[in-house]
Amino acid sequence: MIESLDGIFETVNYKKSTTLKLYDNTEYEDYPMHWHPAIEIVMPVENDYTMHFTNSQIHLREGDICIICPGCIHSITAPETGRRIIFQPNTTNLRFMRDIDVLISFLSPYAVITPEDNPQIYQRLAELLVVIRDEYMEAAPFSEVSIYSKVLEFLSLVGRNISLNENNPEEYNPATREEYALRFMEICDYINEHCSEELKLNEIANMSGFSKFYFERLFKQFTGTTFYKYVNQKRIAKAQELLIEPGNSVTDVALNCGFTSISSFIRMFKLQKGCTPTEFKSLYWTAELREKGNE
Template identity: 40%
Template sequence: MTLAAPKINSEINIINRDYVGSRKLNKNQEIVQYLNDSTLRIWYNDQNDDYETHWHNAIEIIMPVEGWYDVTISNETFHINPGEILFIPSGSLHSLHAPETGTRFIFLFDLHFLEKLSGFSSINTILGKPIVIKKETFLPVYDDIYDLFIQMRTEYFSESDFADIMIYSHLLELFSIIAKYRISEMKLSNTRIYKQKEYIDKFNEVLEYIDENYMENLCLESIAYKAGFSKFHFSRLFKQYTNFTFNEYLTHRRIKAASDLLARPDLSITEVSLAVGFVSISTFNRIFRQVNKCTPSEYRRKHDPLHRL
């Protein structure tokens, strides 16, 4: 499925009025150019420029219209074609390679303010790794997903006073569709449907508990016990449900919180480390650098509240 040429051509002038040209990088961090204090950005992009390895705190979604597009995320390359949609996790290192000719839509969203919504923890586990939406792999929901992107794009370029609200409502609907589809495709230990529902509810509670208590000394054994599973059964189910191991998810949540706290000049880096659950500053520095490819000090120096990603 590709966008019909007449529809694209009829909107090209509106789209180009908003198009700003090249994307701006500060070393390997992209400064997302939101407009009018918004927290989202959509481009119609026809450039053939490549972009070296970089990162940003916005989730990026690429939707080719004509021609392919290559994206390398953490050493894994994704070759996407028209009709396919790639989700790039926020904070992940990635590079972009375009063909000589081609067009695509690029969506960037700041999801920080959505994270306190009930149930969003399970959405975050899905968004923590790359997703490729293809018709053959998302057949039952593909058309609904694609149509939601068309609606978001149309709202953005309509310049409506309520465009951001409408776009985020479509985005939440999109996330809900993907999450429900992923859950329906899971085979949680080949259990019956009623048991799968029980497991899903239980793991949603586990994720919410971790998100509320990640700063504490959490361990796999104690969380498995609270959930009513053996350590090994819990580990297997947690990986199936989240696509993360327990320790990977806990680290992911702590580093995400630390990145936010580093924006506060009243907290030292040691205080930030302790606040998110690291008992060793050296461990915190090492893991933060592994995830963000810069030290906490470098991250803090690069942080600009006028361009909060």
Template identity: 35%
Template sequence: MILRNEGVSLDYYQQNTDYESRSLDGTKENSIFPKDSSIRIWYNELNVDYPTHWHNALEIIVPIENYYDIDVDGEPHRVMPGDIFFIPPRKSHALHAPKSGQRYVCLFDIDFFSNVRGYSGLITMLKDCIHITPDTFAPVYNEVYDLFSQIWNEYFQKTEFYEFSIYSHLFQIMTILSRFNLNRMQLFTDSTPVKRREYFDRLNNAIDYIDENYANDITLDDAAAFSGFSKFHFSRLFKEYMNCTFYDYLIGRRIKATEILLTRDDLSITDIALQAGFSSISTFNRTFKLKKGCTPGEYRTLFSGGLGKEKGDVSEKA
């Protein structure tokens, strides 16, 4: 199908002719990107549903005509035409299409973003879905939507260096959304520009410190001392900046590490718990179930294509 998007002819099918069928390992979807690429964009007009699945990519869905229903971790979302919906990597989700309609489905590998300073703040922003509407994100909506339009044009025209261009637009989008969130925080609205910059740098230094040392026995005192703030001041600033306490972030960082390790079959659950910084297997099991709603063993079975119990898996006994 060839359509015109703002005066530009776009061939929506030619770019994805390499695709044959979905590849599922349990509920994990594999091989979603073209060969030697880390981007896949569909102009989707199918009236079919996609059962619960997950993948390592960031998925962004933008309905063009008619709504689209999305369940993420069992929570339903109705996304209307013009809305922009972010599904974080490794989030379990299902898609439900109306009888007719069109939407863009964009898939990006963003794991390499972890090498960029400020990544922790981005991942914190992406820990949950982001539902952008013209009303809720009014100050930045038009700019963000325009950047997505440029991404679609680049992808379906397949111009020279189109992946570089697409990722540059995606970085812009993430920057806009991150700054939009910062501007809504009291911490940054009540301070001078110089003080805001100082707070931003010192907090990000502390987050980098936590990210590099989460597997060690670090404490609130350690992080506060590293940031140069008093313990009390650091706790208040950190919670406002990250929307969680230091200990919540530390535990979340450890849990995130175990989610990735649990998809491997060469490590026991005990080894994974200790590698991620948990002091005991019982603490890990209790914390994991509280945060994820299932035991590490159940998670491994669900997200690793049904590997089942491994040696050292004592999650059901602790």
């Protein structure tokens, strides 16, 4: 269930004295379109579920795992009976680690893990979610530390396996895959730091040491999206952070995030988030003021 929803913004009510929220959900309830700053991991345990995103829809079977990145607008259509794990750990404090920040960029806006597509890691990921659920419900001393250790294992497994060559594993040997993965992590680091600047495909391809056309192909394999879509995702992610800071106008945010016109910024923001920057800003501050009023 969604406990605190204002417009489409969900305030995640973490368990007391923790930065964790988990539902062992058996309720028959559809979840409307919403977003939140926390990452969300959903695994149906009994029956199937349908996830809706701004521009797509996926069907989760029993046992499939969906990772929803922070800021991703989504909804869920539930069957009349069933059970699912909905886990929302706050990963903000983990993003000082480069790997976490890059991984969330790779997965954005969401990723689905299935036993067919990810046989090397699926079983362990499913086991980790069940253990996390049990520890959360038991609430033993140091359970938060134990759970976050499992969150890190979960993310590291995903990061090592959901990357370059998932679609064409036979094309490269393990040494080449590792070399390319490290190279593209450095490229993505650079894009993350310089996304507000003008980034040209030719120049970034030269930095990587690959030809433009080979770079485009490898970049899409590694990140799951095209170069320019990735850049725009990072710009919109940065815009989200700036929009919630007091005193920043939509125009200021657009210019500070590398957009050359307000109209292109608004269009891209709405395409990715399902609302305009002004609506996003209003929804956030309405929820923030309400939360302070309840303290």
